[in-house]
Amino acid sequence: MQHHGRNHPDHGRRFRRLLALLAVLTVVAAACGSSGDSTEVGADSNGSATEATTADGAEAPAGPAADLPAFAEGAAQPGGTYGGTLRIAHWFPPLSLDPHTGSSGADHQVLYSLYDRLVHFEYETLEFVPGLATSWEFPDPQTLVLNLQEGVVFHDGTPFNAEAVAFNVDRVQNHPNTKIPADLESVESVEVIDDLTVQLNLNKPDSGLVGVLSDRAGMMVSPTAAKAAAEVQLDATPVGTGPFKMVEYAAGERLLLEKNEDYWQEGLPYADGIEWIFTGDEQAGLNGLRAGDIDIALTVRDGAQIQALSSDPAVKVITSPSLNTDGCYINDERPPWDDVRVRKAFSMAIDRKTLADVLTFGQAEEAYLPVPPQHWSSSPDMVGVNGYDLEQAKALLAESGHDGMTFTMMSYQNPLQVRKAELLQEAVAKAGFNMELEVLELAASVPAMFTDFQYDMFCAPWTGRPDPHQTVTNMLGSTGYYSLREGDRAGIDALVAAAVATDDLEQRAAAYADLWDVAIGQEALWIPLWHNSSVTVTSDKVGGYNLNLLGKGQPQFAWIEE
Amino acid sequence: MLRLLGTRLAAVIPTLLFATFTIFGLQHIGPADPATLVLGENATEERIAEVREQLGLNDPLVVQYGKWVGRVATGDLGGSIIRTEQVSTIIGRALPTTAQLVLSGVTISVLIGIPLGILAATRANRATDVAVTSGSAIGVSIPNFWLALVLITAVAINWGLVPARGFATLSDGVGEAFRHTILPAFVVSMSGIAIVTRQVRGAMIEALNAPSVRTHRAKGLPWRTIVWKHALRNSAVTIVTVVGLLVNTTLGATVVVESVFAIPGMGSRVIGAASARDFPVIQGVVLTYVLIVLAINLIIDIAYRIIDPRIS
Numbered sequence: 001m002q003h004h005g006r007n008h009p010d011h012g013r014r015f016r017r018l019l020a021l022l023a024v025l026t027v028v029a030a031a032c033g034s035s036g037d038s039t040e041v042g043a044d045s046n047g048s049a050t051e052a053t054t055a056d057g058a059e060a061p062a063g064p065a066a067d068l069p070a071f072a073e074g075a076a077q078p079g080g081t082y083g084g085t086l087r088i089a090h091w092f093p094p095l096s097l098d099p100h101t102g103s104s105g106a107d108h109q110v111l112y113s114l115y116d117r118l119v120h121f122e123y124e125t126l127e128f129v130p131g132l133a134t135s136w137e138f139p140d141p142q143t144l145v146l147n148l149q150e151g152v153v154f155h156d157g158t159p160f161n162a163e164a165v166a167f168n169v170d171r172v173q174n175h176p177n178t179k180i181p182a183d184l185e186s187v188e189s190v191e192v193i194d195d196l197t198v199q200l201n202l203n204k205p206d207s208g209l210v211g212v213l214s215d216r217a218g219m220m221v222s223p224t225a226a227k228a229a230a231e232v233q234l235d236a237t238p239v240g241t242g243p244f245k246m247v248e249y250a251a252g253e254r255l256l257l258e259k260n261e262d263y264w265q266e267g268l269p270y271a272d273g274i275e276w277i278f279t280g281d282e283q284a285g286l287n288g289l290r291a292g293d294i295d296i297a298l299t300v301r302d303g304a305q306i307q308a309l310s311s312d313p314a315v316k317v318i319t320s321p322s323l324n325t326d327g328c329y330i331n332d333e334r335p336p337w338d339d340v341r342v343r344k345a346f347s348m349a350i351d352r353k354t355l356a357d358v359l360t361f362g363q364a365e366e367a368y369l370p371v372p373p374q375h376w377s378s379s380p381d382m383v384g385v386n387g388y389d390l391e392q393a394k395a396l397l398a399e400s401g402h403d404g405m406t407f408t409m410m411s412y413q414n415p416l417q418v419r420k421a422e423l424l425q426e427a428v429a430k431a432g433f434n435m436e437l438e439v440l441e442l443a444a445s446v447p448a449m450f451t452d453f454q455y456d457m458f459c460a461p462w463t464g465r466p467d468p469h470q471t472v473t474n475m476l477g478s479t480g481y482y483s484l485r486e487g488d489r490a491g492i493d494a495l496v497a498a499a500v501a502t503d504d505l506e507q508r509a510a511a512y513a514d515l516w517d518v519a520i521g522q523e524a525l526w527i528p529l530w531h532n533s534s535v536t537v538t539s540d541k542v543g544g545y546n547l548n549l550l551g552k553g554q555p556q557f558a559w560i561e562e
Numbered sequence: 563m564l565r566l567l568g569t570r571l572a573a574v575i576p577t578l579l580f581a582t583f584t585i586f587g588l589q590h591i592g593p594a595d596p597a598t599l600v601l602g603e604n605a606t607e608e609r610i611a612e613v614r615e616q617l618g619l620n621d622p623l624v625v626q627y628g629k630w631v632g633r634v635a636t637g638d639l640g641g642s643i644i645r646t647e648q649v650s651t652i653i654g655r656a657l658p659t660t661a662q663l664v665l666s667g668v669t670i671s672v673l674i675g676i677p678l679g680i681l682a683a684t685r686a687n688r689a690t691d692v693a694v695t696s697g698s699a700i701g702v703s704i705p706n707f708w709l710a711l712v713l714i715t716a717v718a719i720n721w722g723l724v725p726a727r728g729f730a731t732l733s734d735g736v737g738e739a740f741r742h743t744i745l746p747a748f749v750v751s752m753s754g755i756a757i758v759t760r761q762v763r764g765a766m767i768e769a770l771n772a773p774s775v776r777t778h779r780a781k782g783l784p785w786r787t788i789v790w791k792h793a794l795r796n797s798a799v800t801i802v803t804v805v806g807l808l809v810n811t812t813l814g815a816t817v818v819v820e821s822v823f824a825i826p827g828m829g830s831r832v833i834g835a836a837s838a839r840d841f842p843v844i845q846g847v848v849l850t851y852v853l854i855v856l857a858i859n860l861i862i863d864i865a866y867r868i869i870d871p872r873i874s
Binding site: 095096236279288291442 | 645647652711718719722727728821823824830831
C-alpha cells in the first residue's frame with residue numbers, strides 16, 4: 001500500500017484507491033491465511049483445511065530424544081521447580097475451547113492444560129496410561145468398563161464421576177454442534193455401574209476406543225457448566241478438571257490460566273499460571289522468545305529458523321518424531337487411477353529420501369506407512385514397499401497403457417506445499433506422468449478434494465491420531481472422509497475391523513501388519529511420502545517440556561527454572 | 563456548508579453500496595459452503611440443510627444481500643461462525659489498537675515529512691534536495707514487512723530497547739503504550755514519510771516560485787518568515803490532502819505489520835478470519851476499513867474547502 005504522492009486526487013482516483021485497498025486486503029488476507037496451515041486434513045471445519053502441519057523443518061540437534069527419560073503425562077518429574085507463569089506462544093489461535101464442538105488440530109495444545117482425558121499416554125510411545133480412568137478392561141470385545149479416579153472435581157466444583165462420563169459421552173454423540181460424533185459411533189449405550197465405574201456397551205468390537213478416549217472425545221467437561229451454557233458458549237468459558245483453569249480470554253489473542261490448586265495429580269502442575277499468546281505467526285513467537293518475553297514457542301516449522309536457533313545457547317530446540325506423515329490421497333474411483341499399476345508406478349517414481357532432504361533440510365524421514373516406525377502399529381516388513389524404482393515405475397505405467405497420462409494434482413497455498421508439489425511433478429514426469437498442478441486456498445482444498453471430488457490427487461500431511469484405528473477408518477475404510485472409495489476394496493473394511501477386535505497390543509499390531517500389506521502395499525490406496533518431526537523451541541530456563549510422538553505438544557507440566 | 567456536506571454525503575452512497583456488495587460477495591466467490599465450514603467433516607446432509615436454512619443461504623443472492631445490508635445498517639454485524647463471539651465485539655476490541663497505531667504512524671510521517679519536504683524545497687535541485695528525494699524513493703520502496711523484521715531483530719531482540727511483539731494501548735499506561743507502539747508505528751509511517759516529503763517539496767517549490775514571494779522578498783521579509791508563514795500556508799491544501807490519504811495508506815500498511823508484530827488489531831483479525839474463512843468477521847472488518855476510508859475522504863474534501871475558499 002504505497003502510493004506515490006499526487007497533488008489533487010479526484011474522485012476517480014480516490015475510488016480506485018479504495019478498490020486497490022480492498023483488493024490488496026483480500027490478497028494479503030488470503031496469502032497470510034495460507035501460512036496458517038497446520039491443520040488436520042479435514043479435522044478442522046474452519047479454514048485450516050487439512051492435517052497439513054507442514055514440517056518445513058531444518059536440521060536440529062538430534063539429541064534430546066535420547067537424553068530425556070520417558071514420562072507419562074501427569075507423573076511428577078524429579079527436579080521440577082514450582083512457581084512462575086509460563087508464557088507460551090502458539091502461532092495458530094484455538095478456534096474453540098470446547099473439546100466436543102471444536103475440531104481444529106491446533107486446539108489440542110491449549111485444551112490439554114484445561115481438560116484431562118479419561119485416558120492419557122506415554123509421551124514417547126503413545127502407549128495408553130491412566131488418566132481420569134484409573135484402569136479399564138474389555139470383559140468382552142463389545143464392552144468397555146472404566147474405573148474412575150476418586151476425588152476429582154471440575155473447576156466449578158462439580159464432582160467428576162460416572163454420571164459425568166455418561167453426560168460427556170452423550171454430549172459428544174448428540175450435541176447439536178458436535179464435530180466428533182464419529183469418534184464414539186461404536187458406543188451404543190452407557191451404564192453407570194456405581195459412582196466410580198462406568199460401562200460402555202458397544203455395537204461392534206472396538207478396542208481403538210481406548211485411544212479415542214485419550215483424544216477430544218475423552219476430554220471431560222463439567223456437566224454443570226455445559227448445561228448452564230447456552231448451547232455452544234463453552235468454547236469461550238472452558239470448565240474441565242485440568243491442571244489449569246481459565247482466568248481471562250480474548251479469543252484469538254490471549255488466554256490467561258491459573259493453577260488449579262485442587263488438581264488431583266500429586267505435585268502438579270509446577271507453574272502458577274500459563275499465559276497463552278496467540279501470535280497468528282510463528283515468527284512473532286520466536287522473536288518474543290529471543291527477546292525474552294516468551295518461554296515456549298510451540299510447533300516451529302521454519303527450517304531456516306530452526307537452524308539459526310540451534311546455535312543460540314539461550315534457547316533449546318526440541319525435536320521430536322511425530323505421527324505427522326506426508327502422503328498422497330488418490331481418487332482411485334476415477335480412471336486411470338482405478339488401475340493399481342498406475343498407483344504403484346506413481347509411488348515408485350518418488351525418491352522419498354532425496355525429496356524429503358531437499359524439502360525439510362533433512363528433518364523428515366522416508367515413509368512407507370501412515371504411521372512412523374516408532375509407533376507400535378508400524379510394520380518393519382513394509383520398509384521399501386512401493387519405494388523408489390524408476391525403471392519399475394516406467395514399466396508398470398507402460399504396462400497399464402497409460403504412459404504419458406495427464407492428471408491434476410491439487411495443492412494449497414503455502415510455500416512449502418507448493419514446492420513439494422513442484423518437486424513431485426518433476427519426479428513423476430520421469431516415469432511418464434504428465435502432472436498438472438492446481439493450487440487452491442487452504443480452506444477450499446479439503447472440501448474440493450473430499451466433498452466435491454474435483455481432483456485426482458491431493459498430497460498433504462496427515463497429523464495422526466492417538467489410536468491408529470482413527471487413522472485407518474478415516475483414510476482407508478470405505479466410510480472415511482479421507483477415503484475416496486465408494487465401497488469396500490480388497491476386504492479392507494474387514495481388516496480395519498479385525499484390528500480392533502482385540503485389545504491385546506501384539507495381536508493388534510499383527511492385524512495392522514496385514515492391513516498395511518493389503519491397503520498400502522498391494523493396493524497402494526494411499527501413497528506415504530515422509531514422516532515429519534515436530535519442533536518446539538523453549539528458553540533455556542524451561543524444564544520438563546516433553547517430546548510427544550503425537551506431535552501435539554503438552555506444555556502444561558513444564559516449569560521455569562530459577 | 564450544510565448543502566456541501568449533503569451533496570458530499572450523497573456522493574458517498576453509490577461507493578458505499580458498491581463496496582458493501584463487493585464485501586458481501588466475498589463469501590460467494592470461494593468454493594467452500596459456509597454451512598460445511600460451520601459443521602465440519604462429519605456433518606450429515608440434514609444438518610447441513612438445517613444450517614443453510616438458518617444462515618439464509620437458500621435465499622436468492624439479492625435477497626441475502628438486502629437482509630445483510632438491513633442488519634448491518636442497524637449495527638448488527640452478526641456473529642463469528644468459528645467462535646461464539648459477536649463481530650462488533652471483536653472490532654470493538656481491535657479498533658482502538660489499530661487506531662492508536664495508525665494515528666501514531668501518521669504523526670511520525672508528518673513530523674518527519676514536513677520539515678524534510680521544506681528542507682528539500684528550499685534547496686531545490688541541490689545536493690540536500692537530491693539526498694532527501696532519493697531517500698524518500700527508498701522509503702516508498704522498502705517493503706514494510708521486511709523493515710519490520712529487520713527492526714525487530716535489531717532494536718527489540720539485539721538491543722532489547724522495546725518489546726518484540728504484542729501491544730499495549732493507552733489504557734495500559736502511557737509508558738507501556740509508547741514502548742509497544744513506537745517501533746510498529748515507525749514501520750507503518752515509512753512510506754508516509756516519503757509521501758509527505760515529496761508532496762510538501764512539490765507544493766513548497768510551487769509556492770516559493772509564486773510572484774507574491776518575490777514581492778515579500780522585495781519588501782525585505784526574512785526568508786524564514788516567507789517559508790514558514792506564507793509559502794507553507796499556501797501549501798496547506800496539499801498537506802491536508804496528503805495527511806488524509808496517509809491515514810488510508812497507513813491503515814493498509816497495518817494489515818501486514820500487525821501480523822509481524824503480533825499486534826491484536828484489525829489487521830491480525832482479518833488475516834486470522836481469512837484463514838478460517840470466517841466471513842462475518844472478514845466482512846465486518848473490511849466494512850469498517852471502507853467506512854474509515856470514506857469518512858477520511860469526506861473530511862479532506864470539506865477541510866480543503868475551508869482552508870482554501872477558492873475551491874468550490
